[in-house]
Amino acid sequence: MKRRTLLKSAAGAAAVLAVPSLVRAAAPLKELRLDYAYYSPSSLVLKRFGWLEEAFKPAGTDIKWVLSAGSNRALEYLNGNSIDIGSSAGLAALLARANGNPIRTPYIYSRPEWTALVVRKDSPVRSVADLKGKKVAATKGTDPYLFLLRSLKQAGLKRGDIEHVALQHADGRTALEQGRVDAWAGLDPHMAASELEGGARLVYRNVAFNTYGFLNVREEFLAQRPEEVTRVLAAYERARKWIIANPSEAARILAEEAKVSLPVALLQVKLRTDFSQPQPGEEHVAALRQAAPILQQEALVKPGTNLDRTIADLVDTRFARALTGKA
Incomplete structure (x- = not known):
């Protein structure tokens, strides 16, 4: 998959946003369902401080939090329409998308070394x-x-x-x-x-x-509710910047939520998690392309699956760019 093909795919998807009448026609969102996970400190910070509840209060939207014990659970919830937005590892998201889970990734919540x-x-x-x-x-x-x-x-x-x-x-x-x-x-x-x-x-x-932390959105929700998705990502950006400025406090929140000791949480937040690159882009596409062959070698996807196309369909660069100011 050439870079121009990837960008063409993103541009085509962006055309959805070019029809404001479709967006305005949507009824007010009654409930936003998203996950929180111990492997995603940003989600824990958001949940603790109520920043999403604050952002959606004027619209009268209720926020429903669902715990994801792992990428598999988050992706199952997304596929089953139990949540609208969920956090997973990048390669796990690619595997899910390749096997028919209709998700897109508009935001990177971290680059962790979370497994060994x-x-x-x-x-x-x-x-x-x-x-x-x-x-x-x-x-x-x-x-x-x-x-x-x-x-x-x-x-x-x-x-x-x-x-x-x-x-x-x-x-x-x-x-x-x-x-x-x-x-x-x-x-x-x-x-x-x-x-x-x-x-x-x-x-x-x-x-x-260790593939990146992908914040995934149901494709239907992303197409119908771009304004709400942008509002969620803005809250994630607020949490990301707060964690960078307050890593010890973020570790304390993780310790309390996950019921682990503060030294354990500090090890995860300070030494094993990089919060510096939230904008999906070529870095993340390249990481997925490098990792993708294992999915075919281990017969985890159907024979003949075009993983380059799947990656292009998964990684969505439209939303976070406006928030992060990065091309």
Whole structure:
């Protein structure tokens, strides 16, 4: 997919916004449904301070918050029309879109190092290669699971070389610490808590295999409610800038919401999360293109799926540009 094709796709989508009569015809929005997640500190800040409730009060719109335990849950809620806006990892969003989930991504809420391969402190496992024949916990449809697959491939292993144990993130931590699995593809803050409080070791880290935090919107909602989406993104921008200025306070909110210790939250917010680039663009497209082959190699998408086209359909540059001032 050439850059001009991507830009053409975005321009075509922008034509929807060029028909203001369609926007004005929409009835007032009674309820806005969106998720909050411990892997998205911005969502926790928004929920804590009530900035969305404040922004939508003049329109009489109620705000409904739904907890997402992982990208898989957020994407399921979006696909099932249970929420309008949800947060996930970038590669997980691409997988969902490729398999028919009608979402677009108009905003990047963070660039985290939120996943790694984790073992107990007394584990004999010292490298990814040592995982052959071992039980490894990971949540399917999430960045940690896809991180695991990419890590195995890089080490010359296949998915069938391990015994994958499908568990939600928090349950994966418990299984690891109880010795029911040999390794776990972790997710912060659970991973940071296991590391700091349980002595777990991160046996393999790779920031490049951690895809970005994508804020996804149901495509229908995005087309029908562009003004409301823009208002949500403006609130996310307010939260992002507040976190950059107040990282310790943001960590305290995370600690209270996720019920983890303050050192765990500080590790996630201050050392493992970059909030500097909210505008979707070529950086994020390139990261998805680099990661996308694993989806076809592992038969996670239908044969013949055009992932370049899917990426172009997913990444939406129209909305955040006006807020961030970045081209």
